[in-house]
Amino acid sequence: MAAVQEDIVIVGAGIAGLTTSLGLHRLGIRSLVLESSSSLRITGFAFTTWTNAWRALDAVGLGDSLRQHHQRLCGNVAISTISGLQTTKMSFEAKGKHGDHEVRCVQRRMLLEALANELPSGTIRFSSKVVNVEESGFYKIVHLADGTILRTKVLIGCDGVNSVVAKWLGFKNPAFTGRCAIRGCVDFKRSHGFGTKFMQFFGKGDRSGFLPCNDTTVYWFFTWTPSSFSQEKEIEDNPSEMKQLVLSKLGKISDEVRAIIENTDLDGITSSPLRYRHPWELLWGNISKGNVCVAGDALHPMTPDIGQGGCAALEDGVVLARCLAEALLKQPSGLEKAEKEEYKRIEMGLNKYAKERRWRSVELITTAYMVGFFQQADGKLLSLLRDKLFAGYLAGVLLRRADFDCGKLNN
Template identity: 75%
Template sequence: MEKVEDIVIVGAGIAGLTTSLGLQKLGVRNLVLESSHSLRITGFAFIAWTNAWRALDAVGLGDSLRQQHKQFYSNVATSTITGHQTTDMSFKAKGKLGDHEVRCVNRKLLLEALANELPSGTIRFSSKVVSIEESGFYKLVHLADGTIIKTKALIGCDGVNSVVAKWLGFKAPAFTGRAAIRGWINFKSNHGFEPKISQFMGIGFRSGFLIPNDDTGVYWFLTSHKEKEIEDDPAKMKQFVSSKLANAPDEIKTIVENTELDYIMLSPLRYRHPWDLIWGNISKGNVCVLGDAFHPMTPDIAQGACSALEDGIVLARCLARALLTKEQSGESKEKVDSESEQYMKIEMGLKNYAKERRWRSIVLITTAYVVGFFQQGDGKLTTFLRDKLLAPFLSELLLKRADFDCGKLSIS
């Protein structure tokens, strides 16, 4: 059975839903294909930096999400080797583009907020893409259930194992030899923790604790080089984290001990080499990629989800500008073009998106890798440099990379 859709977005994650909503707000209909039977909520939460809030404002969700998440005012890092505080960075200083804004966002709340703004039927669940085929000016998207969807534009937001990225010629993302253990705990009542990020650095690991996303929930993580020692068993992961935090404050150990096993997960860390983005096809004809399908990166500057939000706004704007014209009445109207004309306009829109996002993504991937190399150092030299010399500089990079504005949703 073959169906026809103007624009197909593969993946109902942060990048996919942001793109879909951005396009809908600009008057461009689209279909989102999601392989699972419902919204997939992985990772529990993420730190949303200033650039993420600008993107959320662009799509109209910033204010409602602010009401549900605490604003942070500082990032404090402590060495578990010496017990000394290495960094106390304030978020109150202004960036080049304005005030900084940092909050820990619940992924479930964000995805639901994005999905609830979409017209009914926009997301098609249980729709796993297995292959892509060319058909003139269209792409044929083959699903696992035998359905074939014919589309004018195909947008891959399908994560690190992206079928669309593979079609574009990207290699599988590289493993870093590191892994992240993430957890979330609900205290049921007010936990009383200050709205700040508290990090602890040790030999070969970095952890973040006391990261409240609201009055009752706290998100935590630990990244480590010792991936082979970490088994994908929540109970053993909890033991592993506790062993690394032997010198941490008691309240940190208590958080780990009280985290329910269902709220602990393991993620091997992968990233795309920067040179793959220099030479690779971010877009090709009427196909492109966003989010982790485009620029998977290590979590060391907490920009994976934030940059996915940026991608969605930029792609929606570039594609809508290619497809729509601004009439004197102020309303957007889709042009009636031949198939070849529409193909060329879509191709140009996706090229503009790729041009705008290529170097931004290269900078983020590279910065994350370098910061991670030093913050998670397991040698005497890297540990010394991190704790004694580089800690303030590395922390400052987080704010510098977040001081970015992806722009508004507009075709003018």
């Protein structure tokens, strides 16, 4: 079968892949997005969208439309499920070095559809699973499961924690933290009355959070440590057991909050193991190599403890589109050397992207892991330190890591 020529192939139609494609489209550059699923992947229901993410969404022109459907959160409250007492309270209305903070809980389906709807027809190709990548001079040859062969000038891996492209670059599979997350979303069909606060609860090795998306919808999560791998696998495919597990571990929590879990339909609950990339892999590994790079979870899988996985993917998309456009929009100096010159410009553009994202990714992965370690502390001493000494500091870390500006599409 003859190879089909494409200038830019993006593997994965998740947050990073679609943001990169939209950023390139805004700059007048076409790309093809390959998605292995038959439709957009909306696993996870929603995610906390911090200040840095809104700057990225504004950069690609989607901020205002998404704001209309998601209420702004005013602050964060942390409560101990052991004592039932509040351990810390933090306002999101503080100013950062890059301006006012803005925090909302965005529904994943709405974000992905907003990104996809702004792309030209035919940009996303569904049911397109990449099985192999080969080199061919200044091009990469991408083989799909259905036998299709693509020849591309640029290959971008946004294909998640089990990324084929990350593996090609030499990255190992992400490490399992030993913890799992159960996530849910409930639509009350009427005003839920929970206000505009992000409520977090900490107990004996468990952590849960409840965030309103709008007046009727509440997203929640519960992170825990299974006693064995088999316990995790038993629960993973049984939403009823997930629900009962969460309800059994909520401790001293108000009936109002407990009702959020009780009112969640079983098809609105999912579970997944928490994985992360060792930060030293990013220090020494190849985020980009020649005309290939990775972004999103393929680059920096992290634990959800500071709510930055999806936000960082949005940042990646803006920075990557900007760096790649700078390389592709320059005119070659001569026809004979045009192909080689273009490859070199692409390589330099991707190297620039990798340089911008390396330390940011390391910082976020490390912070998320350490915050998770303290927040889910089970021992008496660590629980005391968390609730009495570190509560305010841990809460403040969320805003500090969100106080970041990835810049505009055009420098």
